[in-house]
Amino acid sequence: MSNYRASEVFEEDEQDDRYYWFSLHDYNNDEHLDGHELRYAWMASNPEKYSKEVVEPMVDKIIERDDTDNDGRISWAEYLSANNK
Numbered sequence: 001m002s003n004y005r006a007s008e009v010f011e012e013d014e015q016d017d018r019y020y021w022f023s024l025h026d027y028n029n030d031e032h033l034d035g036h037e038l039r040y041a042w043m044a045s046n047p048e049k050y051s052k053e054v055v056e057p058m059v060d061k062i063i064e065r066d067d068t069d070n071d072g073r074i075s076w077a078e079y080l081s082a083n084n085k
């Protein structure tokens, strides 16, 4: 089971890697990354570089820029179109 999961992650293309990252940090499985989940994702990726003080304004900016339907959360479609620009 875990072997299947690992090969799935490493062999799939870039979009699937991103979906993996996205779903990994979607802690409540609502298929959106809210401010809290985004903050946690950055801080977990590099705790020394991304302190809470650094990440908070960054996440605010990401949501402001990428949240095209203004529900305060980033859906997978919003995330994908933001990263394909």
Ligand SMILES: [Ca+2]
Binding pocket: 025, 026, 027, 028, 029, 030, 031, 032, 033, 034, 037
């Ligand atoms: Ca979520």
Ligand SMILES: [Ca+2]
Binding pocket: 067, 068, 069, 070, 071, 072, 073, 074, 075, 078
């Ligand atoms: Ca949104």
